[in-house]
Amino acid sequence: MQTTxxxxxxxxxxxxxxxxxxxxxxxxxxxxxxxxxxxEKVSEGAAFFKERCFTCHSMKYxxxxxxxxxxxxxxxxxxxxxxxxxxxxxxxxxxxxxxxxGVDWLYGYLKGYYFENGSYxxxxxxxxxxxxxYPDLQGKQKLIMTPEQIRAFxxxxxxxxKLDTSGSISAHAFNDKIDALLHYLVYASDPSVExxxxxxxxxxxxxMTLSLFxxxxxxxxxxxxx
Amino acid sequence: xxxxxDWLEQRLPIAGFLRKNLKEYYVHSSINFxxxxxxxxxxxxxxxxxxxxxxxxxxxxxTEQAFSSIQYMMREIPYGWLIRYLHVVGASFFFIAIYLHxxxxxxxxxxxxxxxxxxxxxxxIYILMIAIAYTGYVLPWGQMSYWATRVIISFxxxxxxxxxxxxxxxxxxxxxxxxxxxxxFAFHIVAFPLVIFLFIGIHIVALHVVGSNNPEGVTVNxxxxxxxxxxxxxxxxxxxxxxKDLFVVFVALALFLGVVFYAPTFYGFFLEHINQxxxxxxxxxxxxHPVWYLSPFYAILRAVPDKLLGxxxxxxxxxxxxxxxxxDKSPVKSMRYKGRLSRGSLCVFIxxxxxxxxxxxxxxxxTHLFWTRIFTVLYxxxxxxxxxxxxxxxxxxxxxxx
Ligand code: HEM
Numbered sequence: 322m323q324t325t326x327x328x329x330x331x332x333x334x335x336x337x338x339x340x341x342x343x344x345x346x347x348x349x350x351x352x353x354x355x356x357x358x359x360x361e362k363v364s365e366g367a368a369f370f371k372e373r374c375f376t377c378h379s380m381k382y383x384x385x386x387x388x389x390x391x392x393x394x395x396x397x398x399x400x401x402x403x404x405x406x407x408x409x410x411x412x413x414x415x416x417x418x419x420x421x422x423g424v425d426w427l428y429g430y431l432k433g434y435y436f437e438n439g440s441y442x443x444x445x446x447x448x449x450x451x452x453x454x455y456p457d458l459q460g461k462q463k464l465i466m467t468p469e470q471i472r473a474f475x476x477x478x479x480x481x482x483k484l485d486t487s488g489s490i491s492a493h494a495f496n497d498k499i500d501a502l503l504h505y506l507v508y509a510s511d512p513s514v515e516x517x518x519x520x521x522x523x524x525x526x527x528x529m530t531l532s533l534f535x536x537x538x539x540x541x542x543x544x545x546x547x
Numbered sequence: 548x549x550x551x552x553d554w555l556e557q558r559l560p561i562a563g564f565l566r567k568n569l570k571e572y573y574v575h576s577s578i579n580f581x582x583x584x585x586x587x588x589x590x591x592x593x594x595x596x597x598x599x600x601x602x603x604x605x606x607x608x609x610t611e612q613a614f615s616s617i618q619y620m621m622r623e624i625p626y627g628w629l630i631r632y633l634h635v636v637g638a639s640f641f642f643i644a645i646y647l648h649x650x651x652x653x654x655x656x657x658x659x660x661x662x663x664x665x666x667x668x669x670x671x672i673y674i675l676m677i678a679i680a681y682t683g684y685v686l687p688w689g690q691m692s693y694w695a696t697r698v699i700i701s702f703x704x705x706x707x708x709x710x711x712x713x714x715x716x717x718x719x720x721x722x723x724x725x726x727x728x729x730x731x732f733a734f735h736i737v738a739f740p741l742v743i744f745l746f747i748g749i750h751i752v753a754l755h756v757v758g759s760n761n762p763e764g765v766t767v768n769x770x771x772x773x774x775x776x777x778x779x780x781x782x783x784x785x786x787x788x789x790x791k792d793l794f795v796v797f798v799a800l801a802l803f804l805g806v807v808f809y810a811p812t813f814y815g816f817f818l819e820h821i822n823q824x825x826x827x828x829x830x831x832x833x834x835x836h837p838v839w840y841l842s843p844f845y846a847i848l849r850a851v852p853d854k855l856l857g858x859x860x861x862x863x864x865x866x867x868x869x870x871x872x873x874x875d876k877s878p879v880k881s882m883r884y885k886g887r888l889s890r891g892s893l894c895v896f897i898x899x900x901x902x903x904x905x906x907x908x909x910x911x912x913x914t915h916l917f918w919t920r921i922f923t924v925l926y927x928x929x930x931x932x933x934x935x936x937x938x939x940x941x942x943x944x945x946x947x948x949x
Contacts, residue, residue, distance in 0.1 A: 382618040416618070417823045420812070513621065513628035521808035528801035535794035542790045546576065546779050 344468055345445045349477045350425040357508040358515065360388075366505030367392035369498050373454045376400065377412040383509055410450035419510035424503055428478075431499050435482050436461040444481055459495050460488030568755055569785035573769050575761035575948075576782050581655075582759070583795035584648035590796050591641040592747070594803075598633040599736065605630075606686065608732040610725040613688035614825040632811040632818075638680055639817045640803050642840035645673065653893060656880030657760040663872035665753040668746055670868045675743040677841060677865075682735035684838060688728060689822035694835050696723050696731075705854040723828075764880035765948045780948065834910050842907025843900050847926070849911050850919040860923070867930045874930055877937040879945050886940030896929035898922075 357363055370380075371393045379399030383389040402411035419427060426445065433444040434453040441453040444464070453459075463485040466476060484492055508514070556562055605620035605627065607613060620627040649669070652658050658666035681699075685692045700718060704710040719726035758769025773781035782788070812818040816839050821832055837845045844861050851857035877885055882893065899922040906919040 382615065382622055384619070385623055420823045421820050423820070511628075513632075516628070517808045517811075521805075524804050524808060525801060528797060528804055532794060532797040532801055535790070535797045539790040539794045542787050545787075546782075 347471050350429045353424045353428045355507045362501050362504040363508045366501035378415045380416050381414050382416040407450050417510050419506040435464045458488045461486040572784040573781050574759045575767045577761045577763045581651035583792045586792040587644040587799045594637045601630045632807045635818045636807050654882050658872045659880050661757045668750045672746050679739045682731040685731045688826045690824040691822040693826035764945050836908045843903035846903040846907035846919050847923050850923040874933040879942045884943040884945045888936035888940040892929050899925040
């Protein structure tokens with residue numbers, strides 16, 4: 322690489338150009354909080370993932386994860402895509418997506434498909450290469466704000482899209498499915514949570530007891546100077 | 548003691564060594580909790596070494612496997628996640644302890660005569676820590692590992708004459724590649740740690756030669772048993788100070804483990820979200836920045852409009868620390884007795900480090916750059932103006948030991 326190219330690269334990074342024109346920057350997403358200790362929800366989400374997502378997306382770091390294997394999500398059976406498939410945008414691995422993209426964004430992306438001019442697009446990622454995975458379940462949403470309005474008003478997510486024609490399950494049931502899916506994706510991004518939270522209290526109580534004894538010892542020694 | 552003990556003691560005087568350096572090492576009783584940060588740093592170093600050894604058993608230093616080997620370790624090896632989180636959170640805690648440790652030195656003038664050498668050994672340790680942290684950051688081969696390396700190396704190329712050669716020598720290749728990774732791996736796990744151990748040894752020896760400073764700034768003979776009337780003011784390290792250190796270390800460990808168990812990525816500050824994406828040379832992240840503990844320097848690098856000058860100022864911001872003992876012309880050591888100007892300048896300095904840390908992590912917009920420049924000036928101002936304000940201010944009279 323030429324020095325000039327390198328400098329340009331550095332400058333480019335400095336300028337830190339944020340994707341300029343995406344509408345997603347103007348939409349306020351709800352704060353989604355997911356509690357992965359809800360094992361039922363996690364496996365429900367795994368089943369839904371197997372049914373609707375595993376045809377395209379892998380979960381390659383979950384080779385020996387019981388929840389995934391029980392749902393039939395086995396990295397050995399995951400689809401393989403070459404770099405230039407999907408016009409250069411093959412479906413990425415989703416093992417860590419809940420960390421890298423954040424749950425709030427996932428919520429918006431997974432619920433963000435709307436129907437316009439005979440095709441689906443996503444409000445959180447315009448022209449995404451991912452086809453709507455569940456038009457049958459969700460039904461058709463439509464955009465109820467123009468892009469100009471979105472840029473001007475910084476609306477909340479639910480103010481932007483609205484269900485137009487309902488799908489095969491109720492809006493409520495569909496929300497439950499997405500909620501379960503998010504549980505699974507969050508779980509997959511860090512399956513250590515359960516172990517951490519079960520040992521955590523013991524470890525902390527132990528450390529605090531040690532600290533207490535050390536404190537008493539310290540008090541005792543320093544009494545020499547009272 | 549026993550015959551065997553005596554025999555060994557005559558040949559390897561461990562007990563004598565410990566007695567001399569712990570029981571017969573005297574410090575002033577005003578020594579407070581700030582003085583436990585060195586002990587915490589020690590413990591964090593041990594945590595890094597031990598967790599690092601375990602990481603080494605599973606980590607594969609190739610561009611293909613680095614990222615996934617860590618993921619597999621975290622998910623498939625019993626307590627693999629613990630090993631990694633200990634190391635990642637440990638790095639941040641190590642820096643927290645060291646920053647507090649250094650702040651203590653600024654607060655009580657511990658860098659001043661006769662501790663100049665001790666202070667300088669500390670600055671060397673700090674620079675080595677930066678080198679270790681940076682090379683370690685590259686190892687998981689995530690997006691930020693890769694791109695931060697590219698940006699940093701691209702900055703080196705602006706150095707006249709040697710820049711390109713230096714960059715190539717560092718990367719071991721014409722671009723950042725698997726050769727770079729192996730090289731940084733060797734630096735991170737062997738080269739730099741060996742040197743840092745050496746300097747920590749030097750640091751402790753230097754400390755014990757001149758003795759510990761204290762918040763009151765009074766001179767204490769560290770190796771002489773105090774006279775009867777001073778027994779409450781001059782106390783042996785063992786058992787008094789060490790019991791305080793022990794307490795503080797346990798509290799720090801409790802906090803540390805709390806983060807490890809309940810917020811190991813610390814909201815993306817200790818383990819950044821973007822670095823959980825495997826390195827991809829084809830996709831530039833929209834926003835490149837270093838981890839929190841290095842970001843003040845990155846901010847300074849960006850603040851200077853000229854690339855070469857930016858690199859120079861970044862190095863100067865570290866190198867200037869070496870000269871601190873000679874920039875401070877104050878007759879007293881501790882902030883408790885220094886004047887308003889010194890205190891004010893220290894506050895402004897700490898504020899500017901924190902703000903530079905912030906601006907190093909956010910995108911460089913025009914307003915951000917404007918403030919980054921202001922705080923860069925304030926950062927250097929603290930040092931450059933020190934010979935002046937420490938001379939003209941009026942100090943309080945520090946106490947004498949009696
Ligand atoms: C691995 C990193 C380090 C370790 C393990 C370490 C350890 C220690 C220990 C155990 C002490 C005595 C206890 C105390 O005063 O806290 C000490 C004192 C000191 N350290 Fe460090 N240190 C480290 C890094 C540094 C750095 C980066 C600096 C400054 C740039 C520094 C400057 C000093 C000074 C000036 C003292 C004397 C303080 C006084 O007597 O008031 N150290 N160090």
